[in-house]
Amino acid sequence: MTDTIDLRPGFADPVIEAQNVFRLVLDAMARPGRIATIPESLQPPSPLSVGAAAICLALADHDTPIWLAPEFRTPSAIAFLKFHCGCPIVDVPANAAFAIANGATVPALDQFAIGDDAWPETSTTVIVQLDDLAVGDGLVLSGPGIETTHRLNARGLRVDVWGEWRANQGLFPCGVDLILVAGNRIAALPRTTTVSEN
Amino acid sequence: MTTVIPHPNASVATSAAPAGLAGYNFAYLDEQTKRMIRRALLKAVAIPGYQVPFGSREMPLPYGWGTGGIQVTAAVIGPDDVLKVIDQGADDTTNAVSIRRFFAKTAGVATTDRTVDATVIQTRHRIPEVPLTENQILVYQVPIPEPLRQLEPREAETRKMHALEEYGVMHVSLYEDIAKFGRITRSYNYPVRVNGRYVMAPSPIPKFDNPKMDRMPALQLFGAGREKRIYAVPPYTDVKSLDFEDHPFEIETWEEDCSLCGAQDSYLDEVIVDDKGTKMYVCSDSDYCRERREAGHQGDGGPK
Ligand SMILES: [Zn+2]
Numbered sequence: 001m002t003d004t005i006d007l008r009p010g011f012a013d014p015v016i017e018a019q020n021v022f023r024l025v026l027d028a029m030a031r032p033g034r035i036a037t038i039p040e041s042l043q044p045p046s047p048l049s050v051g052a053a054a055i056c057l058a059l060a061d062h063d064t065p066i067w068l069a070p071e072f073r074t075p076s077a078i079a080f081l082k083f084h085c086g087c088p089i090v091d092v093p094a095n096a097a098f099a100i101a102n103g104a105t106v107p108a109l110d111q112f113a114i115g116d117d118a119w120p121e122t123s124t125t126v127i128v129q130l131d132d133l134a135v136g137d138g139l140v141l142s143g144p145g146i147e148t149t150h151r152l153n154a155r156g157l158r159v160d161v162w163g164e165w166r167a168n169q170g171l172f173p174c175g176v177d178l179i180l181v182a183g184n185r186i187a188a189l190p191r192t193t194t195v196s197e198n
Numbered sequence: 199m200t201t202v203i204p205h206p207n208a209s210v211a212t213s214a215a216p217a218g219l220a221g222y223n224f225a226y227l228d229e230q231t232k233r234m235i236r237r238a239l240l241k242a243v244a245i246p247g248y249q250v251p252f253g254s255r256e257m258p259l260p261y262g263w264g265t266g267g268i269q270v271t272a273a274v275i276g277p278d279d280v281l282k283v284i285d286q287g288a289d290d291t292t293n294a295v296s297i298r299r300f301f302a303k304t305a306g307v308a309t310t311d312r313t314v315d316a317t318v319i320q321t322r323h324r325i326p327e328v329p330l331t332e333n334q335i336l337v338y339q340v341p342i343p344e345p346l347r348q349l350e351p352r353e354a355e356t357r358k359m360h361a362l363e364e365y366g367v368m369h370v371s372l373y374e375d376i377a378k379f380g381r382i383t384r385s386y387n388y389p390v391r392v393n394g395r396y397v398m399a400p401s402p403i404p405k406f407d408n409p410k411m412d413r414m415p416a417l418q419l420f421g422a423g424r425e426k427r428i429y430a431v432p433p434y435t436d437v438k439s440l441d442f443e444d445h446p447f448e449i450e451t452w453e454e455d456c457s458l459c460g461a462q463d464s465y466l467d468e469v470i471v472d473d474k475g476t477k478m479y480v481c482s483d484s485d486y487c488r489e490r491r492e493a494g495h496q497g498d499g500g501p502k
Contacts, residue, residue: 014229015229016276019276022232023276025240026274029240030417030432031432031433058236059233059236059240061230118357118358118360118361120241120245121238121241121242121248121250144393144434145243145432145433147434173245173248173361173396177244190243191244192244192245192393192432
């Protein structure tokens with residue numbers, strides 16, 4: 001037995017890689033349902049995906065509490081986030097700026113911070129890890145950032161999430177924003193995106 | 199009196215070079231500040247037209263020189279970007295030149311004055327005439343981000359008005375114009391409604407440029423340094439100028455064409471060419487004008 005924690009390295013070139021990852025997330029948020037591919041430069045501790053880890057390294061710090069779903073609360077994952085981001089890990093999803101969960105078990109979306117009408121930006125950005133993410137059949141997305149419609153196949157999300165998503169949309173300007181992640185592929189769903197299952 | 203027409207014939211593009219300002223981080227800002235601005239930008243995109251507060255930093259240029267736009271550009275730009283900076287449509291004004299040099303030095307990015315070659319365009323007072331594409335980001339320098347500020351000086355009140363979507367006071371103010379002058383007199387910073395929700399200040403661009411914001415394929419980002427606000431319009435998002443059924447929004451038109459390139463569709467600046475006050479009209483977008491002339495278009499050369 002040992003107490004040694006496997007602390008994986010962060011970005012090799014933090015300034016340039018953080019900028020690159022941010023631009024990919026910005027583009028994903030600006031064009032909901034478009035898939036961005038994050039370079040495979042990280043080897044984060046399981047169960048953190050390359051995409052989720054890179055987003056945290058690019059955007060999280062001591063000002064952004066992170067909530068982790070129970071399966072992500074491994075000593076190595078916590079050590080990785082605390083060491084490289086310096087972010088507090090919180091127990092309550094509603095206190096989190098970022099949250100990481102699996103698609104099959106993500107809490108009801110109303111458990112996260114939704115912001116308030118005067119300060120709607122204070123809502124949680126929920127990073128949801130999936131089995132697979134592909135352009136094509138599946139969800140039909142529309143709204144700001146989308147010229148007509150985007151199609152997205154998001155495998156591994158519990159089915160009742162889209163009902164919660166419609167309720168989330170009804171809260172506008174409040175509401176959570178989602179970043180879907182499968183490995184190093186990411187797609188974002190800001191609160192403005194209308195999702196219909198086809 | 200000599201004629202001065204600010205339309206360079208030579209391009210001012212520069213290539214990417216290693217960032218060479220010793221002692222400064224890439225693009226000047228420290229990483230913690232960039233992260234904070236980046237998070238604000240993502241929320242701004244998710245809530246189109248809403249002003250997100252951010253902790254603005256002191257920049258090595260005074261307010262009024264576009265410190266908000268510079269901070270947004272610094273948070274966004276990467277080594278592969280090609281930057282264009284315009285001020286009143288021109289790439290060669292002191293303000294535009296300073297900002298372009300600042301990023302060439304601190305980020306080593308390539309710069310250009312050709313709209314079509316740019317990936318990031320920072321602007322003050324104009325939107326380029328050439329339609330922007332999905333591969334471009336337009337960063338606006340904003341002096342006063344709050345469209346309701348002239349009508350309500352208290353920040354707590356305007357924040358409440360946005361939260362409750364109470365924009366009656368803005369409509370009343372525009373309608374008073376119509377009652378007094380028979381038309382809406384504002385020609386710059388003409389308020390818009392974004393995605394049917396937030397009323398937003400487009401920054402002091404001429405209202406001629408407002409329709410370009412509507413469903414623009416490029417991402418539009420706005421930075422106000424002194425007021426510490428960031429806001430955004432995602433691509434393909436509705437941006438409608440406020441108006442009334444009996445007084446629909448209209449843009450400026452000119453009877454003249456551009457004297458240099460003959461353009462009939464661009465925003466024209468009036469230039470006084472002699473001490474008798476003789477006027478000629480030239481494109482405000484100097485790149486557009488030059489590219490048209492390079493393509494063989496000619497104006498009438500102005501007054502003889
Ligand atoms: Zn011209």
